[in-house]
Amino acid sequence: MKALRIGAGLVSVLVLSLVALAAPAFAQSGQLKGKVVDAQNKALSEAKITMLAAETNRKYETKTDSKGEWRQIGLPPGPYTVTAEKDKLSQTFEVRVGLDTKEVNFSLQAGSGGQMSAEQAKKEAxxxxxxxxAFAQGxxxxxxxxxxxxxxxxxxxxASAPKCAExxxxxxxxxSRKQDWAKAEESYKKALEVNPESAESYNGLANAYNAQKKFTEAQAMNAEATKRMTAAGGPGNADAFYNQGVIAWNGNDFPKAQELFAAAVKANDKHAEAHFMLGQTNLNLGKLPEAAKEFETYLKIAPTGPSAEKAKANFEMLKQYIK
Known part of the structure; x- marks a missing residue:
């Protein structure tokens, strides 16, 4: 246990051994991917792909890359009308999105079309x-x-949907809950093979590595998770910054931990544990007024939270330093 001398007393510094495991993600979504070529089978870049959900009328759009390839993730299961367009040529397919990855390829040429028969649509549904x-039962x-x-x-x-990333x-x-880290790592890596942009998979790998005290690998994976969650926006950013901060703390990189915990509370000023750890980090760096304020904030947000007792003790000791 590490200790930091302040004045005449000693303040114990919390050492976190594990990032809190995230609960399993049960949101159900699938993805579509494919390629667009012309009549000579050459890849078409910048082709517009439109996916219209029949049940909600919500539209998703993307474009092909330089290889003519495209991908859309996060699609709620159901029937979609998928269209590829470029240079006044288009092709449309009726597809049903499931929890796996469905491939839809286009060949844009005069007279191109494409429809699913009623019988095929029924079987797919x-x-x-x-x-x-079955997923819901799981x-x-x-x-x-x-x-x-x-x-x-x-x-x-x-067995039915081998590309079900979720x-x-x-x-x-x-x-991870069973602490079978080898199988946890294997599962998250398979998820990334299907969906390389899965922030949850990177975060899961970070947790698995952190639990095994592989802090360098954990930091790398959490950085990837944070990058994707930040790009996506939303309240999940605070958790990503917090987890990465804990990993930096465990690796004794306290300046980096302070930066990350500060980012977490900026993303969500009600994130109690991020305030507590920002206080701990400031305390470890000798920033006593800042530490006291963070412990005080924690007590306001979570007066009966899991770290309330430690936060109260630290605040009582440090409140004299608040200017």
Whole structure:
């Protein structure tokens, strides 16, 4: 246990051994990807891809890259009208998004079209509904603490939808709860093979590495998670910054930890634990007035929180330094 001398007394400094494990992600979404070529089978860059959800009328748009390839993640399951357009040529397909990755390729040429038959659409709808039901059962089993049964259920889903990135993410979270770090790492890596932009997978890997005290690897993975969560926006940024701050703290990089905890409270000024750890970091760096204010803020936000007792003791000792 480390200690920091302040005045005539000693203040114990909390050492965190683990980043708190995130709960499994049970939001159900899928993704589409594909390639667009011309009549000579040459890749078409900057082709516009439009995905219109039939049930909600919500539209998603993206463009092909220099290789003619495109990808759209985060699509709620259901029927979509997917269209590729460039230079007054277009092609449209009716597809059904599930929890896996569906590939939709286009060949833009005069007279191109493409439709799914009614029978094909019915069979695909039944397949997707079965996958959704099994996924939901896996989520329920996980929440009930029946981890082995949940693993079996998500594995069942993967047999029908081998590119279900969220199945792998949830398996990673379950194995993390079981502290089976090798299988957790394997699951998160498989999720990234399917969806390289999965912030949850990078964050899960960071947790797994951190639990094994592989702090360098943990920092690298959490940086990747933070990059993607920041790009996506939203309140999840605070948690990402907080987790990365804890990893920096565990690696004794206190200036970096201070920077990250400060970013966490900036992203969400109600993030109590981020305020507490910012206080701890300021304390370790000898910034006593700043530390006192963070402990005071924690007590206002979470007077009965898990770190309330330590925050109160530290605040009582440091409040004299507040100017």
């Amino acid at each position: 039944e397949r997707v509904e079965g996958i959704k039901a 989520a329920e089993l996980t929440n009930a603490g029946k981890y082995d049964e949940a693993i079996a259920k998500f594995t069942e889903v993967l 199945c792998y993410v949830n398996l990673g979270a379950i194995y």
